[in-house]
Amino acid sequence: xxxxxxxxxxxxxxxxxxxxxxxxxxxxxxxxxxxxxxxxxxxxxxxxxxxxxxxxxxxxxxxxxxxxxxxxxxxxxxxxxxxxxxxxxxxxxxxxxxxxxxxxxxxxxxxxxxxxxxxxxxxxxxxxxxxxxxxxxxxxxxxxxxxxxxxxxxxxxxxxxxxxxxxxxxxxxxxxxxxxxxxxxxxxxxxxxxxxxxxxxxxxxxxxxxxxxxxxxxxxxxxxxxxxxxxxxxxxxxxxxxxxxxxxxxx
Amino acid sequence: xxxxxxxxxxxxxxxxxxxxxxxxxxxxxxxxxxxxxxxxxxxxxxxxxxxxxxxxxxxxxxxxxxxxxxxxxxxxxxxxxxxxxxxxxxxxxxxxxxxxxxxxxxxxxxxxxxxxxxxxxxxxxxxxxxxxxxxxxxxxxxxxxxxxxxxxxxxxxxxxxxxxxxxxxxxxxxxxxxxxxxxxxxxxxxxxxxxxxxxxxxxxxxxxxxxxxxxxxxxxxxxxxxxxxxxxxxxxxxxxxxxxxxxxxxxxxxxxxxxxxxxxxxxxxxxxxxxxxxxxxxxxxxxxxxxxxxxxxxxxxxxxxxxxxxxxxxxxxxxxxxxxxxxxxxxxxxxxxxxxxxxxxxxxxxxxxxxxxxxxxxxxxxxxxxxxxx
Numbered sequence: 001x002x003x004x005x006x007x008x009x010x011x012x013x014x015x016x017x018x019x020x021x022x023x024x025x026x027x028x029x030x031x032x033x034x035x036x037x038x039x040x041x042x043x044x045x046x047x048x049x050x051x052x053x054x055x056x057x058x059x060x061x062x063x064x065x066x067x068x069x070x071x072x073x074x075x076x077x078x079x080x081x082x083x084x085x086x087x088x089x090x091x092x093x094x095x096x097x098x099x100x101x102x103x104x105x106x107x108x109x110x111x112x113x114x115x116x117x118x119x120x121x122x123x124x125x126x127x128x129x130x131x132x133x134x135x136x137x138x139x140x141x142x143x144x145x146x147x148x149x150x151x152x153x154x155x156x157x158x159x160x161x162x163x164x165x166x167x168x169x170x171x172x173x174x175x176x177x178x179x180x181x182x183x184x185x186x187x188x189x190x191x192x193x194x195x196x197x198x199x200x201x202x203x204x205x206x207x208x209x210x211x212x213x214x215x216x217x218x219x220x221x222x223x224x225x226x227x228x229x230x231x232x233x234x235x236x237x238x239x240x241x242x243x244x245x246x247x248x249x250x251x
Numbered sequence: 252x253x254x255x256x257x258x259x260x261x262x263x264x265x266x267x268x269x270x271x272x273x274x275x276x277x278x279x280x281x282x283x284x285x286x287x288x289x290x291x292x293x294x295x296x297x298x299x300x301x302x303x304x305x306x307x308x309x310x311x312x313x314x315x316x317x318x319x320x321x322x323x324x325x326x327x328x329x330x331x332x333x334x335x336x337x338x339x340x341x342x343x344x345x346x347x348x349x350x351x352x353x354x355x356x357x358x359x360x361x362x363x364x365x366x367x368x369x370x371x372x373x374x375x376x377x378x379x380x381x382x383x384x385x386x387x388x389x390x391x392x393x394x395x396x397x398x399x400x401x402x403x404x405x406x407x408x409x410x411x412x413x414x415x416x417x418x419x420x421x422x423x424x425x426x427x428x429x430x431x432x433x434x435x436x437x438x439x440x441x442x443x444x445x446x447x448x449x450x451x452x453x454x455x456x457x458x459x460x461x462x463x464x465x466x467x468x469x470x471x472x473x474x475x476x477x478x479x480x481x482x483x484x485x486x487x488x489x490x491x492x493x494x495x496x497x498x499x500x501x502x503x504x505x506x507x508x509x510x511x512x513x514x515x516x517x518x519x520x521x522x523x524x525x526x527x528x529x530x531x532x533x534x535x536x537x538x539x540x541x542x543x544x545x546x547x548x549x550x551x552x553x554x555x556x557x558x559x560x561x562x563x564x565x566x567x568x569x570x571x572x573x574x575x576x577x578x579x580x581x582x583x584x585x586x587x588x589x590x591x592x593x594x595x596x597x598x599x600x601x602x603x604x605x606x607x608x609x610x611x612x613x614x615x616x617x618x619x620x621x622x623x624x625x
Binding site (some may be wrong): 059060061079080082083085087089090091092093094095096107110111112151 | 450452454
């Protein structure tokens with residue numbers, strides 16, 4: 001799959017020598033990255049490889065120790081540009097006492113989009129329209145993830161970070177999600193989806209394989225298989241890991 | 252009953268304490284702090300320098316008695332004003348704060364009669380002074396003891412509770428708002444919603460102001476209800492088997508309930524912002540509850556509910572002046588018991604300080620919310 005032709009070529013996300021250290025640990029290590037609009041990028045890596053820290057650096061929730069991250073041409077952290085970004089965290093991050101509708105409206109309002117049509121379309125995507133008045137407390141785990149996704153997308157952001165978006169989502173809805181993601185990319189959005197579900201990797205335009213805070217390799221799923229000479233992306237990590245330590249387990 | 256399972260649960264608690272050092276420390280530190288504070292305050296507090304005036308309406312014998320009382324009182328550490336010579340002037344002086352106690356001497360038949368007049372603002376303060384004074388009086392009357400009556404300027408005919416009610420209003424509101432806001436904001440921090448909030452264009456000040464406004468709305472309702480319940484009373488007639496009851500405490504209020512409302516609301520706002528600020532230092536709801544013995548209990552002991560702030564020993568008096576509850580309770584007493592209005596400088600000062608504290612705490616709360624969490 002390739003990007004639509006009418007998409008601007010300047011990078012939506014640009015990282016140069018991006019580094020984040022926590023004491024002794026270097027979570028993101030002098031990472032260079034250039035992602036263009038209109039594509040879905042899969043961010044793959046085992047636990048502790050630095051995926052979430054990278055996303056936090058790109059959303060401005062963490063400050064780089066050195067280097068720079070730019071989103072839509074703006075150096076992060078920057079408050080204003082956050083209105084054009086959507087972030088679905090790994091944690092549920094929704095209010096348990098509030099209803100589905102109230103949650104979406106709240107996050108929509110903070111991002112500057114709380115008109116009825118936007119809220120309704122966000123709920124339609126995650127198939128929660130008929131649950132709008134249900135308090136989150138009464139939703140199943142999967143439904144809460146869906147609501148969390150709706151809250152991240154309600155303001156129709158240009159750059160979307162999804163940290164493990166399909167955990168706990170049943171296969172049918174997962175297919176539906178990916179169709180929706182594909183639609184967003186076709187409209188020019190940039191999606192960075194972290195995942196450890198390998199069959200989802202094949203739905204991305206391009207994969208970023210991350211290990212020990214560094215980018216091991218990037219390319220389309222087929223390219224990576226071919227280049228590394230493996231059938232399975234998981235094996236690519238084992239093969240590409242520069243350190244002699246045993247590769248960390250996937251969760 | 253399975254001992255092994257019971258033991259497993261007990262062991263789990265032990266492991267929890269071993270992991271949560273703060274809780275463990277609190278179990279040992281908090282009682283020492285609280286008992287130490289209580290011991291210090293109760294042992295070493297001295298009523299602020301008391302000044303008395305003695306008015307004699309009992310003729311020549313009274314003059315002799317007055318001489319004895321005044322010298323005994325001076326020896327006992329009382330200040331003595333000899334320029335006040337009428338009952339009315341003495342009562343007025345107690346009201347203005349020129350003297351703390353007026354002693355009015357008269358003769359009832361052949362029995363000497365003494366009326367002790369105190370302000371009636373703080374029952375504990377009054378009884379401390381009256382206690383000292385009784386010792387002085389018992390030495391001054393040689394044989395037959397006099398009839399001793401007590402009289403207060405404010406809160407006349409009110410019970411002990413009436414005098415305490417303004418302080419209790421301040422305490423109840425501060426305590427509940429503090430705990431609720433603390434838990435609520437902590438849940439934002441640990442539940443991932445704060446992180447999510449910070450990934451939107453929202454400003455930190457907007458979060459703190461929004462919180463203040465949201466809680467202030469419910470605090471307003473709460474304060475209004477508490478004041479109506481404390482000050483008002485409705486008689487409900489006996490209905491069938493139900494006995495007749497009076498709903499509401501019916502505490503006599505000398506001043507404007509609206510002004511009391513403003514003071515209590517400012518106190519509640521301080522509680523909101525203090526709770527947001529402190530929630531940074533807690534990682535679980537459990538740890539927020541732990542702030543109660545550290546933040547709320549010292550305020551209960553030092554804010555003048557039981558002992559007047561001026562009587563606190565050592566550095567405790569200035570420390571008490573740093574606590575929002577001290578100013579809130581002082582203001583509520585001024586308004587509800589004394590009937591002071593907005594023109595009274597004490598009330599103005601209380602409102603200004605409370606507003607200032609609410610603002611300072613709001614800034615502190617804002618600073619603890621960081622977009623770059625790490």
